[in-house]
Amino acid sequence: MVTRPRASRVTSRLRTALAERIVRRALARLPLRARLAGAEDIGLGGPLMDIRDPDAFFARIGASGLIGFGESYMAGEWDAPDLVAVLTVLADNPAGLVPAPLQRLRPLWALRRPAAQLNTPEGSRDNISHHYDLSNELFALFLDETLSYSSAVFRSLPATQALLPAAQHRKIDRLLDAAGVGEGTRLLEIGTGWGELAVRAAARGARVVSVTLSAEQRELARTRIREAGFQDRVDIRLCDYRQVTGDYDAIVSVEMIEAVGEEFWPVYFRTLDRLLAPGGRVALQAITMPDDRLRASRSTYTWIHKYIFPGGLLPSTEAIERVTTGHTRLRTVRRTGYGAHYAETLRLWRERFTERSAEVDALGFDAVFRRMWTFYLAYSEAGFRSGYLDVQQLLLTREPNHRETP
Structure with missing residues (x-):
């Protein structure tokens, strides 16, 4: 109610x-x-x-x-x-x-964000759990068979439900290609999802460490990885990105930076810099907003924060450049936008969610929840259709002989 x-x-x-x-x-x-x-x-x-x-x-x-x-x-x-x-x-x-x-x-x-939603290690666990631990069965109702909860990349638009799995694999493969993932690559994935990227990386011969804060996602991802026969190549850890140690030839993260919080963007990118082996590559997929809107609304508490993604904030490409230049040796060497593809992805999710409303009810979610979720998917789709939002794939490499500024 x-x-x-x-x-x-x-x-x-x-x-x-x-x-x-x-x-x-x-x-x-x-x-x-x-x-x-x-x-x-x-x-x-x-x-x-x-x-x-x-x-x-x-x-x-x-x-x-x-x-x-x-x-x-x-x-x-x-x-x-x-x-x-x-x-x-x-x-x-x-x-x-x-x-x-x-x-x-x-x-x-304007209402200000509650302090409890700050993305400290403890706060991040609560914020992620609020959304991703709702129910694996709920997400499976509207996502495709890959269980990919991020923008697909289609060959052409408009798209159909039948094309969505291949488009999700195309998105993943472009990121893995950009990061140079192949036989023997030591790959770190920040944000496991339900394991599809880890499976495709392992199929290339990579050794994958994937981290998540969602216990529900980790459980299902481990099952899917075991069923694919890659449990010896993939290690899924329930831990914060700030706790990861080691050296990795490649780091991939898909639509996870949106949950980091502006206060922790420097920590996030310094962590990537710290974990990346010499000559390594970072491939990110990130939802972005215009820099002027980011500056105007960065501290505002919104409907999305209250009901969908507590603690979240979309970066701008300019903000990413400011943080990486000011705090790391990482530099963006390539980026490609797919905003129209995200609008189509969201349309397909929304249509499937609507078609399966009886099954949503059967999982114990009421009519108010269904209207909330429909509004969230439509609200997000509208953002991409208007051009207010974009989704970018970015390739970052480390700048040689760079002295980090304090």
Whole structure:
């Protein structure tokens, strides 16, 4: 059940009135059609946003801003025949949703992230468990047979469900190729997932150490690796990346930096630098956002933080360059973007999740959870369709004779 935040009656009415004024003004300028209580239409025309309970909708936004916007969807107070289309319009116009004067006052009104979500070794375990230890069976319902929970790389777009496994293997192979993984390679994988990358690396003859903080993922990944016959080549460890020791010819990490937290980006990249053997390569896949949006929103507590990925923060490519240049000998020598491919990947996941809603129910997840998960997948897809988000494959190598700055 999604409960409405409590506040004093006077304060609540004032915040609701202000939220209604701001939201109405923003919607009137956007290329969509917001219908309030089945009667009043606002907007320039476009995909329909059906606000069934305007009073509750504005009250939630007044109390919790964009967190309330997502919670209102979870509660069924608004809906859309094409949710991705509506969210794409909003993602296309982030600066226009909040008036400029309020943008400048963002530190005063935006909710700040709870200290408990800081990605210390202890906090990271809790944050990862919140998402990845939900249920292996849940993820298996909407992912393909590879159990890859990151962007695929398709030969062409649009894609179909049947093409998804091969596209996930193509993504993995491009990363392994970039890192130079082959017979005898000592490979470190940071972020195991459910083991598909480790299996494909072992099939090339690599010796793999893979680390994860998810007990649920580790259990299933070890089973899958054993079934593939590579248990003698792959060691999956339940530990933090900061605890890893040794030397590795190659390091690969797929969409894990998003869970590191800005405060620990220098530690993360220094760890990669420390573990990489001379002549080694690092291949990363990372979801990125524009640098100006990162700077503006880096400390804001969002719906995604509250419900999906506590402690997460997407880097910009510029932020990665700043951190690696300022704290390590690592340098990005190649990067390739696949944002449109992630939009397609998310569409396929969302469609499969919707098709299998009865099975989601059977696992014990209620209707509010299903709306939450649908909103998360659609929200993410909209980010990539609008170009607000991108996903990058980056190749980093160590710069020779570099003196690290303090």
